[in-house]
Amino acid sequence: MASSLLSVASHTLSLASSSSLETHTGKPKLGCNTLRFNKEGPNPFTNSRSCGRISMTVAVNVSRFEGIPMAPPDPILGVSEAFKADTSELKLNLGVGAYRTEELQPYVLKVVKKAENLMLERGDNKEYLPIEGLAAFNKATAELLLGADNPAIKQQRVATVQGLSGTGSLRLGAALIERYFPGAKVLISAPTWGNHKNIFNDARVPWSEYRYYDPKTVGLDFEGMIEDIKSAPEGSFVLLHGCAHNPTGIDPTPEQWEKIADVIQEKNHIPFFDVAYQGFASGSLDADAASVRLFVSRGLEVLVAQSYSKNLGLYAERIGAINVISSSPEAATRVKSQLKRLARPMYSNPPVHGARIVADIVGNPNLFNEWKAEMEMMAGRIKSVRHQLYDSIAAKDKSGKDWSFIVKQIGMFSYTGLNKEQSDHMTNKWRVYMTKDGRISLAGLSAAKVEYLAGAIIDSFHNVS
Ligand code: PGU
Secondary structure, eight states, X not given: OHHHHHHHHHHHHHHHHHHHHHHHTTOOOOOEEEEOOBTTBOOTTEEEEEETTEEEEEETTSOTTTTOOOOOOOTTHHHHHHHHHOOOTTOEEOSSOOOXXXXXXXXXXXXXXXXXXXXXXXXXXXXXXXXXOOHHHHHHHHHHHHOTTOHHHHTTOEEEEEEEHHHHHHHHHHHHHHHHSTTOOEEEEESOOTTHHHHXXXXXXXXXXXXXXXXXXXXXXXXXXXXXXXXXOTTOEEEEEXXXXXXXXXXXXXXXXXXXXXXXXXXXXXXXXXESOTTTSSSOHHHHTHHHHHHHHTTOOEEEEEEOTTTSOOGGGOXXXXXXXXXXXXXXXXXXXXXXXXXXHHHSSOOSHHHHHHHHHHHSXXXXXXXXXXXXXXXXXXXXXXXXXXXXXXXXXXXXOOOTHHHHOOSSEEEOOOOHHHHHHHHHTTOEEOOTTSEEEGGGOOGGGHHHHHHHHHHHHHHOO
16 A cells, blocks of 8 residues: 555656746646645545546645655764764874864864954955955955966966855856867866765766875876876866875975876866865965965966865865966956856855855955964974874884874875775774774864874774675
């Protein structure tokens, strides 16, 4: 009985969806109306649907959402949920890439608090922003990325649109690719940040992977990377991590970046940079933007998604931008108009709070310097626990295994090389929460927990296969 009800229900659902398709393609609608009634008035237990000459009544004790399966937990944000649910005193969250203090508490930058106070003093309003976002933010963010005196900015070849942090900005870039480069493929590093593939899948942009990480050397598979970029169809998009590659923490050297740019240029590919860690890799905003600036200085057209989640700790404010550097100001103007057109039906216009914070900090030399000092402090703390972790593992592990990759990697993460079973063991036995690809966020580690973590890693590595 339930199954026959279900089949009627799903039939009704398919009629409903075909009618909406016909509306989309401009064909006349079938004129479906969903009514609920009986002689006494509305009946909550039946659902009568009339579609032209077809009419049926469906009992609604079977959910209309029956066909929707349970989604799996998110591989990164799901780790934070599992961590919260754990009552153990030992628990340590090294899953999400979010900065913590030595006391393992979230950190709001002092300079951010100052900017927020300024906003209150000024009595800023909450009016809608334009679709493209806050003008002062867009100017500041492009300048921070490219350098204020970059010729591309002077020649007005940069289209910048405020986005919903790094993710939303990548999504806008993906939507632009889908609409104006139909069939073009995006090349993604193997491995990469867990959400990249979702973003391009949902935007219906085909992608394939290029080799990046070599488990044998625990380093960059540079030859493989170059080969794969070379053999991709001309005019592909190449997604590159501007600095502090997530999850591996392995970046190309400046010489390797030059060679990557050579191949991309030869093949007429379009680089698409994801810059989520500017200032967080080295502590210097300029040094961390060098890869992007190199490509722009060669006159290449480049897409860049930026995020202020990490470097300003504005995770929940959802502040970032998509920049498209074009070869002419006219192209940049048209691209910007289309980015706005893509944003409007998705979320209309972006939130103002984070944009004001960034614009106020970057636009005020005192606040800007305070930010740089705080960022250096955060990057420095992460570097320090990275070295402590290496020292502790190297001292404890008598097996002769070379753990020096820990200190060669940069940024927030260490890619430990632990496999899924070993990572599960880290969580199940040691209550160390981490992603299943063996990545740990060093931003979530304190000096006090280093010894404990070192013991957990050694145990998981040697005692679980
Ligand atoms: N790009 C990369 C390479 C990232 O690592 C992240 C965040 C983003 C973009 C997007 O960050 P936004 O907050 O949208 O600006 N990665 C973190 C945060 C958790 C997540 O997966 O969103 C991480 O732990 O990998």
